Amino acid sequence: MIENEGTLYETKLGPLPTLTSKPTHYCAGCEHGTLTHLIASALQDLGVRERAVLVNSVGCSVLAPDYLNVDAVEAPHGRAPAVMAGIKRARPDLLVFSIQGDGDAASIGLLELMYAANRGDPMTIFLVNNATYGMTGGQMAPTTPIGMVTTTTPRGRDLALTGPPIDASKLVASFERPAYVRRVFLPVTPTPSTEFFNARGALEGALAVRHAFEVQERGGFAFVEFVSTCSVNWKMSVLDSKRYAARVLAPLFPEGVLRDRFLLESA
């Protein structure tokens, strides 16, 4: 309830108690912040904040526990799925989730991710794929598209030298056990012939985050990949990085539900 010039307004969307009041360290326009907000909203709506444990990674997401009002364990360099499996086996009543980057989950921690997916332990993994190593200064990541200029590929990523980008969602979905695998295009997308941008990604992301938690509550392995941007390391303005993502990353990493064992999407 807000009062403005003597008129009463009903709050439709308000501040979330699952978020701390600390300003984020993320750069302007980074999807990491959007995802933090979506997770906070889902934890609040499902009423699971007291049971939630964030196992976080290395990279820009390393400070995520500063912004979410949940218990957290640090498992850097991609070991979050292994730590989550341990927590879940010791305390099955807890709800474990990780926020990992593509350098963390699809490169150094790929083995842990693959074995967790193969076992199908109940856990929720959020992968933020911004096609570069954000925190260390924009080096080539396994998910960098061919031809993209990074600090370690100054002439663009070469297919003959480094191979094609890794598709983490397809890899996880190739295993038998995972119950929910989904890819969401999180940035705002330019709408043709107008100056407007479409915010559908954030709304789809909110649904995907909630489903990923619900799947874990039913004993399933949930993996959601968020295609994102990194305007600072792509050396573009915020809106140009969104346009680039829509042009280059969206066809390379097409969004969609790759696995939905509990049929949440059709419900």
Added chain:
Amino acid sequence: MMTGQTATPDRALVRIDTEHCKGCDLCVVACPHRNLRLSSGYNRSGYHPVEFHYRGDRGECTACGLCYWVCPDYAITEVAKLRP
């Protein structure tokens, strides 16, 4: 005579935490009615924070909440509708 009072009260309201805002422009381009714009002033971190003006270029705010979901710094703290 009161100043600043419109004949009909605004239908909706957006509250912004200007100290959290980094002026990334995302809510400005996502708002279907152009009800948000970057202000000419600065916040403590040196960004131009976003400001709300109820009647934008294309209509008034309907409290759709797109700015709330799209903001990476959750600086859009509250979206409120007029009490029926």
